[in-house]
Amino acid sequence: MAKILDQPRYKCSMAAMQTVHAITRALPILHSGPGCAEKLSGSAGSSGYFSPHIFPCTNISETEVVFGGEDRLKETIENAIKVIDADLYVVLTSCTSEIVGDDVEQIVRSFRNGKKPVIFASTPGFKGNNYLGHEWVLRAIIEQYLKPPTNKIKGLVNIWAGVPLHDPFWLGNLRELEKLVAELGLTPNTIFGHGHGLENINKIPAAEFNLLVSPWVGLESVKLLEEKFGTPYLHYATLPIGAFETSRFLRTVGEYAAIEQKKIDELVGKYEAEYYYYIERFADVFLETRVMAKRFTVVSDAQYSVALTKFLVNDLGLFPAKQYIIDDTPDEYREQVTRQFREMNYDIKAEVGFTTDGHQIQEEIQNTDFNGYPLIIGSSWEKKIAQKTKAHFLAVSWPLNERLVVNSSYVGYGGGLKLLEDIYSVVLTRFN
Amino acid sequence: MSINLELATAGTRESRLGSITGYNGNLQDLVQQSHCGSLADRQRCFSQSSTCCSGCALGQLSGIRDVAIINHAPSGCTATAAGVDVLNAQLAVKRGVSNSTVYVGTDLNEQDTVFGAIGSLKEIVLETYRRYRPKAIFIGTSCVSGIIGEDVDSVVEELRNEVPVPVAAVHCEGFKTKIWASGFDASDHAILTSLVKPPKQKRNIINFKNFYESARDQIFELFANFGVEPLFLYQNSTVEELAGLSEALATVCICGTLGTYLGNGLEEKYGVPYVRTINPLGVVGFETWLREIGKVIGKEVEVEQYITKERAQYMSKIDEIKKELQGFRAVLGMGPGYTFEVARVLQELGIEVVWAAAWHYDKKHDNGQVPPALDHLLRNSPNNFKLSVADQQNYEILNILNTYKPDIYFSRHPGTTIWAIKQGVPALCVNDEYMIFGYKGTLNFAQSILDTIRNRSFEKNLAARTKLPYTDWWYQQDNAALLKEKK
Numbered sequence: 001m002a003k004i005l006d007q008p009r010y011k012c013s014m015a016a017m018q019t020v021h022a023i024t025r026a027l028p029i030l031h032s033g034p035g036c037a038e039k040l041s042g043s044a045g046s047s048g049y050f051s052p053h054i055f056p057c058t059n060i061s062e063t064e065v066v067f068g069g070e071d072r073l074k075e076t077i078e079n080a081i082k083v084i085d086a087d088l089y090v091v092l093t094s095c096t097s098e099i100v101g102d103d104v105e106q107i108v109r110s111f112r113n114g115k116k117p118v119i120f121a122s123t124p125g126f127k128g129n130n131y132l133g134h135e136w137v138l139r140a141i142i143e144q145y146l147k148p149p150t151n152k153i154k155g156l157v158n159i160w161a162g163v164p165l166h167d168p169f170w171l172g173n174l175r176e177l178e179k180l181v182a183e184l185g186l187t188p189n190t191i192f193g194h195g196h197g198l199e200n201i202n203k204i205p206a207a208e209f210n211l212l213v214s215p216w217v218g219l220e221s222v223k224l225l226e227e228k229f230g231t232p233y234l235h236y237a238t239l240p241i242g243a244f245e246t247s248r249f250l251r252t253v254g255e256y257a258a259i260e261q262k263k264i265d266e267l268v269g270k271y272e273a274e275y276y277y278y279i280e281r282f283a284d285v286f287l288e289t290r291v292m293a294k295r296f297t298v299v300s301d302a303q304y305s306v307a308l309t310k311f312l313v314n315d316l317g318l319f320p321a322k323q324y325i326i327d328d329t330p331d332e333y334r335e336q337v338t339r340q341f342r343e344m345n346y347d348i349k350a351e352v353g354f355t356t357d358g359h360q361i362q363e364e365i366q367n368t369d370f371n372g373y374p375l376i377i378g379s380s381w382e383k384k385i386a387q388k389t390k391a392h393f394l395a396v397s398w399p400l401n402e403r404l405v406v407n408s409s410y411v412g413y414g415g416g417l418k419l420l421e422d423i424y425s426v427v428l429t430r431f432n
Numbered sequence: 433m434s435i436n437l438e439l440a441t442a443g444t445r446e447s448r449l450g451s452i453t454g455y456n457g458n459l460q461d462l463v464q465q466s467h468c469g470s471l472a473d474r475q476r477c478f479s480q481s482s483t484c485c486s487g488c489a490l491g492q493l494s495g496i497r498d499v500a501i502i503n504h505a506p507s508g509c510t511a512t513a514a515g516v517d518v519l520n521a522q523l524a525v526k527r528g529v530s531n532s533t534v535y536v537g538t539d540l541n542e543q544d545t546v547f548g549a550i551g552s553l554k555e556i557v558l559e560t561y562r563r564y565r566p567k568a569i570f571i572g573t574s575c576v577s578g579i580i581g582e583d584v585d586s587v588v589e590e591l592r593n594e595v596p597v598p599v600a601a602v603h604c605e606g607f608k609t610k611i612w613a614s615g616f617d618a619s620d621h622a623i624l625t626s627l628v629k630p631p632k633q634k635r636n637i638i639n640f641k642n643f644y645e646s647a648r649d650q651i652f653e654l655f656a657n658f659g660v661e662p663l664f665l666y667q668n669s670t671v672e673e674l675a676g677l678s679e680a681l682a683t684v685c686i687c688g689t690l691g692t693y694l695g696n697g698l699e700e701k702y703g704v705p706y707v708r709t710i711n712p713l714g715v716v717g718f719e720t721w722l723r724e725i726g727k728v729i730g731k732e733v734e735v736e737q738y739i740t741k742e743r744a745q746y747m748s749k750i751d752e753i754k755k756e757l758q759g760f761r762a763v764l765g766m767g768p769g770y771t772f773e774v775a776r777v778l779q780e781l782g783i784e785v786v787w788a789a790a791w792h793y794d795k796k797h798d799n800g801q802v803p804p805a806l807d808h809l810l811r812n813s814p815n816n817f818k819l820s821v822a823d824q825q826n827y828e829i830l831n832i833l834n835t836y837k838p839d840i841y842f843s844r845h846p847g848t849t850i851w852a853i854k855q856g857v858p859a860l861c862v863n864d865e866y867m868i869f870g871y872k873g874t875l876n877f878a879q880s881i882l883d884t885i886r887n888r889s890f891e892k893n894l895a896a897r898t899k900l901p902y903t904d905w906w907y908q909q910d911n912a913a914l915l916k917e918k919k
Contacts, residue, residue, distance in 0.1 A: 012506045046847070054827075083906045083914075
């Protein structure tokens with residue numbers, strides 16, 4: 001059966017230029033047609049030290065398609081190094097350059113002894129989506145750039161989470177995860193965002209362990225780091241939102257890192273007390289708003305579908321209708337992602353659908369009885385079905401066209417409260 | 433004649449019009465070379481990421497109400513679908529209409545690149561028709577479908593017998609052209625060959641090619657003075673309206689780059705006059721344009737009356753603000769449909785244009801003539817300003833800004849404004865196509881220029897705390913240093 005991409009909620013693997021872009025002073029060099037960066041990378045928050053139209057690009061034309069684009073790529077890299085002041089140059093291939101068969105590896109190798117590091121990742125759009133592409137860029141950094149550490153640094157933890165720029169909350173979430181890990185007395189190391197450039201990348205091999213906070217994206221990378229540098233990893237599959245999951249997160253990470261139990265208990269106790277101070281004050285709103293029913297659905301990538309479902313069930317006491325995962329999760333990970341939806345309070349289980357066909361999702365939502373106004377959390381695509389079903393609607397994941405997110409986060413205790421603010425700011429627009 | 437509606441494609445601007453993306457010189461040289469035919473493209477040995485034609489082609493068509501766009505492409509090419517959907521919804525709400533247009537992709541994968549996916553393309557078109565009952569279907573090609581040789585035209589032929597609505601192929605492979613405006617032509621070609629029907633009658637309609645009809649109410653009011661109505665294209669157009677384009681009194685356009693193919697195509701095939709003047713931006717542009725419309729529809733007297741009335745209301749205010757703009761120096765970087773028009777308006781306001789960059793250059797439009805804006809500038813420009821053609825090559829622009837240090841930079845394309853600001857130059861983005869339309873638009877524009885120059889807080893704050901991405905080496909070079917000599 002042909003695969004219809006109706007309401008696309010992911011992009012192609014070359015969108016991993018966003019992963020490079022998220023590393024301060026790392027520059028993607030695109031061996032692609034002229035439009036790839038504009039289409040894949042141009043959204044709110046994408047101008048920084050570099051921006052998509054700054055990315056050097058071979059702007060492949062008919063000449064390169066017919067005669068090959070290796071010379072063009074070589075001169076583009078040479079001049080990129082001369083013209084643009086970056087610390088790391090990451091060449092990304094495209095559909096066109098891969099079909100034409102340019103030997104990019106060999107060209108990149110010729111820059112090996114230059115002043116600035118040049119690496120490459122094969123990211124043709126037809127080979128997979130941007131969730132995979134993100135992983136391929138990390139693999140390129142690990143395999144081609146990182147060097148074995150002289151020694152491990154006690155307490156240093158690399159944290160890996162959502163896909164940069166694609167996830168609207170990527171950076172806010174990452175910063176919150178860092179804070180939580182630091183509170184445990186560990187030293188977080190992340191490579192994305194302000195002030196976290198190559199210096200932090202260089203520290204990756206010296207970490208005591210890798211902490212992956214994601215259902216499946218990034219798993220390949222932490223495994224590769226284990227294989228290459230002997231760094232063990234802790235896979236925490238749920239992005240912690242709200243008190244229930246964040247406390248569990250702190251306990252799991254703390255125990256894994258052999259942090260004193262008393263310290264963990266104190267930390268969790270302190271945070272929960274503050275969190276429930278707010279919940280106590282605003283509980284009337286959550287308990288007595290007549291338009292808020294109990295059933296909800298999330299249409300998002302595995303990261304948010306898992307995390308939001310758990311928060312709404314375990315913290316807020318709601319019940320899941322069917323949940324949807326739209327990131328084209330590879331088959332080998334689907335079982336373990338599904339398991340996350342079976343591990344909730346009171347043995348509550350959620351049915352979960354993996355599909356990339358938006359039309360099908362929305363038909364199912366329309367035919368679901370939410371026993372009141374539905375709560376739909378998804379992307380801009382869900383706005384219409386929300387209008388049709390009179391749902392409360394909050395967009396949190398790509399595509400997010402009618403909402404500006406600068407650095408806010410849904411992670412942690414504060415993140416749970418922020419999510420409640422956002423949900424109820426929608427809910428409270430109606431009385432009955 | 434360069435337009436051939438018998439062919440499957442519109443062809444690229446490079447091949448059809450001799451358009452270029454690489455040039456560095458000045459106004460007089462460019463226009464003279466355009467006239468004598470000696471203008472040749474110059475390649476670059478370094479380029480930054482540009483834009484492809486498929487965005488323009490499918491972006492134009494996806495504004496039409498209740499149609500389906502099917503992009504035969506990997507998922508990344510379809511990344512714009514959500515933006516289109518949200519834009520359509522917002523613009524339909526503004527108009528008080530509904531728009532059920534859908535934009536789907538075929539999500540081409542690795543296997544498809546080996547075995548082809550023409551079968552699944554057909555299935556997806558049929559499934560899309562079943563789901564949404566669109567009133568027309570446009571199948572957009574991509575780099576991948578082009579290189580692996582998918583025979584989209586044959587599928588379209590088959591589908592025409594299987595679905596009861598117009599189906600058209602839109603050839604917009606990104607690698608075929610460096611000029612994204614070729615995509616406008618691809619969309620016009622699809623409209624002209626699949627939707628437009630021969631006229632049955634003449635109607636008091638003027639086809640108005642634009643982007644997002646922000647001046648819709650104003651133009652309805654304007655045209656009512658002459659007893660005609662505008663039909664805005666293509667955002668919020670219906671398939672039925674497009675079928676009747678041949679019945680219009682004339683075609684006009686807010687941007688010569690956008691309008692050349694449709695305007696000339698309708699004139700050549702159906703005798704609908706295409707108004708080819710400088711654009712209705714600024715006072716001179718607006719009046720020239722309006723007078724030509726008056727001539728074409730036989731309403732010269734009414735046009736003069738209107739101009740007299742409006743002049744009385746606005747000219748003293750415009751003259752007043754012009755005094756404050758005298759002596760400012762400007763650099764611009766836009767598509768050619770705007771660069772040369774906005775340069776003209778700036779001169780009209782007393783601002784000195786020191787450098788104009790156009791993202792491409794059509795040395796002629798589809799009627800075989802040099803674009804009117806260039807001839808106008810050649811005759812009227814007080815200086816022979818410097819000029820370059822570059823497909824949004826930001827490194828050249830920043831080098832230019834660093835060298836010429838203007839008082840203001842004018843941008844028009846997404847993501848291009850901030851760079852001038854970081855370079856320490858105030859910048860104003862002329863993104864709405866009607867921003868300088870008519871007398872009031874000219875006045876608003878002049879005021880915005882003053883406001884931009886007089887409150888430099890945002891720019892000063894940001895520039896003081898950020899570093900530019902280019903090396904000192906690059907700033908020491910001539911801005912054309914990486915432009916190769918002509919072959």
